[in-house]
Amino acid sequence: MSELAQQEFCITLSDLAAFIGTTPVNIKKKAEKILSKKIKSPWLLPEEVRTVLLAEGYKYPQKVISVQMLKGGVAKTTSVLNMGLRAAMYGARVLFIDLDQQANLSFALGVEDEEVPVWVDIAEKRKSIEECVRFIEPHVDLIPSSLNNSVLDRVLMNSNRNWAQVIKAPLEKIRHRYDLILIDTAPALSAVNTAVTVASDEIILPVNPDKFSFLGLQKNLTELEDIKSDFSLDFTRKILFTKFDGRENTSHELLQKCIDSFEDSLMKGYIRTSSEVKNSIRSGKSLFAGKSPVKEDYDIVTREVLGFA
Ligand SMILES: Nc1ncnc2c1ncn2[C@@H]1O[C@H](COP(=O)(O)OP(=O)(O)O)[C@@H](O)[C@H]1O
Ligand SMILES: [Mg+2]
Numbered sequence: 001m002s003e004l005a006q007q008e009f010c011i012t013l014s015d016l017a018a019f020i021g022t023t024p025v026n027i028k029k030k031a032e033k034i035l036s037k038k039i040k041s042p043w044l045l046p047e048e049v050r051t052v053l054l055a056e057g058y059k060y061p062q063k064v065i066s067v068q069m070l071k072g073g074v075a076k077t078t079s080v081l082n083m084g085l086r087a088a089m090y091g092a093r094v095l096f097i098d099l100d101q102q103a104n105l106s107f108a109l110g111v112e113d114e115e116v117p118v119w120v121d122i123a124e125k126r127k128s129i130e131e132c133v134r135f136i137e138p139h140v141d142l143i144p145s146s147l148n149n150s151v152l153d154r155v156l157m158n159s160n161r162n163w164a165q166v167i168k169a170p171l172e173k174i175r176h177r178y179d180l181i182l183i184d185t186a187p188a189l190s191a192v193n194t195a196v197t198v199a200s201d202e203i204i205l206p207v208n209p210d211k212f213s214f215l216g217l218q219k220n221l222t223e224l225e226d227i228k229s230d231f232s233l234d235f236t237r238k239i240l241f242t243k244f245d246g247r248e249n250t251s252h253e254l255l256q257k258c259i260d261s262f263e264d265s266l267m268k269g270y271i272r273t274s275s276e277v278k279n280s281i282r283s284g285k286s287l288f289a290g291k292s293p294v295k296e297d298y299d300i301v302t303r304e305v306l307g308f309a
Contacts (some may be wrong), residue, residue, distance in 0.1 A: 008289040009137045010043035011089040019090075019303070020056065027052075046139035050091030060092050061307055064171065066183035066200040068193060070223075071216035074206040075242035077104045078277055079298075080184040085286050086302035088139040092179040095133070098145035099152075099167075099196060100186040106144035109136050116144050120152045122170050123159075129170040141178075156191040163191060164231060168199035180305070189223050197227050203237045204267070204305075207258060209244060209251040214258075240301065241270035268309070269300035 017027040024042075032039050034055045035048055044052065050060075067076045080096065088094045098105040099119060106112065111134060121127040132143045156163040167183075175181060183200070185193050197203065203224065207217045217239065224237060239262050245251045258266050276292035287295050303309050 008286040009085065009089065009140070010045055011049055011288075012043045013039075014042070015299075016044065016049065016052075019308075046088050046091050048091075049089065050139075053091050058308060060179040061305075062175070062179060063201045063305075064175065064181045064183065064199055065202045065204060065305065066185060066196045067204045067206065068185045068196065068220065068224075069205050069207070069213075069216060070187050070189050070220050071213055072187040074187075074208050074213055074216075075271065075277075076100075076187070076206055077108070077184050079204065079206055079240060079242065079271070079301075080105055080182050081108050082287050082294075082298040083302045083305055084140065084180065084182045086288060086298055087180050087182075087306055088137070089288065090302065090306060090308065092139065092306060093177065094140050095174070095178045095181045096136075096140070096142045097167075097181065097183045098143065099149065099192060100145055100184055101147050101150040101152075102186065103145040103147070103149075105184040106142065106146070109140075109142050109144075111136075111142060111144040113144075114146050114148065116146060118144060118146050118149050119167070120149050120155060123152060123155050123166050129173055133174065152192050153190045156195065164195050164198045166192075167195045171199055189220075194227055197224060197235065198231055198233060200235045203235055204240050205237060206240045206242045207254075208242055209248065209254045214254060237265055238267050239265050240267045243273040244270050245273045267301060267304055269297060269304055271297045271301065 013024040013027055017024045020027060028039055031044060031048065031052050034052050067080050069076055084094045084096050096105060096109065117127040117132045122129050122132060134142050134144060136142050156166055183196055185196055205217055205220055207213050227233065239258060241255055241258055244255060272293055274292050274294045276290060277287065277294055287298065
């Protein structure tokens with residue numbers, strides 16, 4: 001990794017120290033002892049963080065998490081990207097799966113190619129899942145998407161095979177390699193998203209402070225309950241409040257409404273609004289290399305996802 005990439009994809013000693021509740025000097029000493037080497041940089045590589053945190057008694061989960069919401073623009077892609085990158089910085093082995101034909105997640109991770117193998121190639125047995133996995137950075141892999149995935153829904157509907165297993169079945173072959181598999185989805189109630197739900201241990205639904213977003217959430221939750229009973233599933237669902245703006249009444253009102261309506265499933269962390277987020281996803285830069293307040297918000301949410309809270 002280049003120095004620039006290290007800053008973007010590695011956790012700093014000071015962030016790690018704050019997480020463990022000690023000083024950067026102490027964490028450096030501790031890491032040097034555990035890793036039996038001198039640490040010269042102000043950050044640790046994901047594999048080093050993993051060794052240190054395992055030695056400290058932390059356990060990594062084994063989960064497939066999808067981020068879904070039938071409304072677009074609620075920060076699905078932004079949340080998948082930042083939770084995944086941060087989880088990798090904490091030493092988790094992360095696989096991103098982009099299942100939105102808009103391919104924003106793939107673009108943000110630097111994969112912008114209409115010829116790459118995508119999930120529709122797995123569904124149609126042209127490629128194996130292993131052939132679709134791309135290495136992005138240490139601890140970060142991606143199964144990208146492209147416009148070619150736009151026919152995936154039709155392929156599923158015309159299939160005689162068990163279409164609802166089209167995500168879960170191929171994933172079984174590789175899921176043991178990862179701690180966290182994060183699936184980004186298109187804003188739709190589609191056959192593809194039903195298959196994503198079937199493959200999910202956990203579903204995160206982002207909601208924004210606007211009325212339509214809240215209505216979309218309610219519709220999405222009803223749909224998920226139907227899928228849960230139709231397919232006898234056992235996933236947990238979590239609601240993530242995003243684009244919270246402390247200066248706006250609607251933000252406070254809708255956050256309160258979410259607390260009242262979904263107390264148990266509302267994630268403890270929530271994401272504030274910040275203009276830097278837009279720039280980060282467009283330039284493909286990790287938020288964690290900058291100073292955005294949203295960096296802290298996604299840090300908290302990522303720890304919640306990892307069970308490191
Ligand atoms: N916390 C935030 N503050 C400000 N803008 C945000 C935030 N999160 C996401 N955005 C912006 O909102 C837009 C939609 O986000 P995106 O993640 O693409 O949503 P989705 O995947 O649900 O369509 C993007 O322009 C993104 O940069
Ligand atoms: Mg998106």
